[in-house]
Amino acid sequence: MSQAPRSNRGHRERNGDHRQPRGQRDADRSSADRSPSRPPYYDRHPKPARDRDVARAPRNDSKCTHMCSRRGVVLICSVLTNALVLICVVAAQMVTSGLSSMGGLGGFDINSNFNLQGTELQKVRELDMQYSQMRAPGIYGGVAFSLTMGVLSLLFVVASNKPPHHLSRKLLYGALAFQAAGAVAYVAAVGLYLHFVMGVNATDVCAQRERLYARNGYTWMNCDVSGADAAVALFGLITAILYTAGAVLTGQTIRRVKQYLEDRKRRELEREQARAHPQRAPLRAETTSV
Numbered sequence: 001m002s003q004a005p006r007s008n009r010g011h012r013e014r015n016g017d018h019r020q021p022r023g024q025r026d027a028d029r030s031s032a033d034r035s036p037s038r039p040p041y042y043d044r045h046p047k048p049a050r051d052r053d054v055a056r057a058p059r060n061d062s063k064c065t066h067m068c069s070r071r072g073v074v075l076i077c078s079v080l081t082n083a084l085v086l087i088c089v090v091a092a093q094m095v096t097s098g099l100s101s102m103g104g105l106g107g108f109d110i111n112s113n114f115n116l117q118g119t120e121l122q123k124v125r126e127l128d129m130q131y132s133q134m135r136a137p138g139i140y141g142g143v144a145f146s147l148t149m150g151v152l153s154l155l156f157v158v159a160s161n162k163p164p165h166h167l168s169r170k171l172l173y174g175a176l177a178f179q180a181a182g183a184v185a186y187v188a189a190v191g192l193y194l195h196f197v198m199g200v201n202a203t204d205v206c207a208q209r210e211r212l213y214a215r216n217g218y219t220w221m222n223c224d225v226s227g228a229d230a231a232v233a234l235f236g237l238i239t240a241i242l243y244t245a246g247a248v249l250t251g252q253t254i255r256r257v258k259q260y261l262e263d264r265k266r267r268e269l270e271r272e273q274a275r276a277h278p279q280r281a282p283l284r285a286e287t288t289s290v
Contacts, residue, residue, distance in 0.1 A: 071253055074246040075157045075175075078182075081239040082150030085232055089142035092228030093135060098128030098209070098221065120212060127209040134200045138193060142232065145189055149182055149239070164257050172257070176250040183243035190236040197229050 156175050160167065200206065201223040213221040 071175075071246060071249040072157055072160055074242055074249060075153050075160070075179075078179075078239055078242040078246065079150050079153045079157065081235050081242060082146045082153060084235045085146040085239065086143060086150070088228055088231040088235060089139055089146065092226055092232060093132070093139040095228050096135065096226055097132050098124065099213075099218070120216070124209070124212050127205055127212065130205045131200070131209055134203065134205065135197075138196050138200070142189075142193060145185075149186070152178060153182075164253050165260050167257075172250060172254050176247055176254065179243045179247040179250060183240045183247065186236050186240035186243065190233045190240070193236070194225070194229070194233055197225060201225070 156171075156178065159171055160175070164172070206223040210222050213219070
């Protein structure tokens with residue numbers, strides 16, 4: 001009678017049926033539940049997606065964080081170069097206005113400091129006035145253009161003091177269009193300004209003015225392009241380069257924001273599907289663990 005159970009146990013061992021006692025099976029099952037390979041507990045009350053995104057995003061209360069990004073720094077530099085263009089346009093008008101115009105401001109005594117006297121002085125005053133009037137459209141146009149571009153650039157800098165994905169899509173596209181158009185406009189404006197200045201310098205008024213000043217020893221008052229006019233062209237081209245770089249950086253920002261919004265929309269869709277089927281993921285985990 002005692003041989004039958006022994007032979008059955010040997011038969012089960014040969015067939016691979018290794019049974020364990022009930023207590024040991026319960027201990028193994030509890031250890032398997034605590035094993036790290038088991039998937040984590042499914043949260044039946046997940047937090048809203050918006051709260052998780054806000055908690056995941058880095059927090060920085062500094063007002064200069066987003067304004068001092070690469071795109072913001074380029075815009076700030078363009079504001080400064082617009083101011084330099086404005087200053088150089090005004091300086092060019094003051095330098096080329098002539099000695100008689102400077103004396104008319106009250107800073108000089110013409111009769112004591114200038115070698116021009118009598119009819120020559122009167123002739124120089126008339127020529128200076130005519131030359132200044134001929135250059136007036138250049139200074140008015142340059143001041144208005146540089147001031148407008150500088151103010152608009154400053155407005156875009158102030159309006160962009162937010163994370164890129166929180167900015168309005170219209171604002172980003174507006175900044176892109178403004179900087180692209182500003183780069184082209186500044187190149188065209190520099191060309192027109194130099195063409196206008198050289199056209200004024202090629203007139204008979206400028207030639208007569210140059211001869212009168214050279215006769216009295218003022219050889220630096222000539223009809224060549226002045227250093228202030230060259231500075232206007234230089235800073236204008238620098239501003240055009242900055243606007244081009246800003247347009248490229250804004251385009252990259254728009255592309256990254258678009259990709260970020262698509263990824264966030266996809267994650268929210270996956271979360272909604274997970275909430276709609278809350279039992280699917282745990283059941284798969286149970287079957288795989290078995």
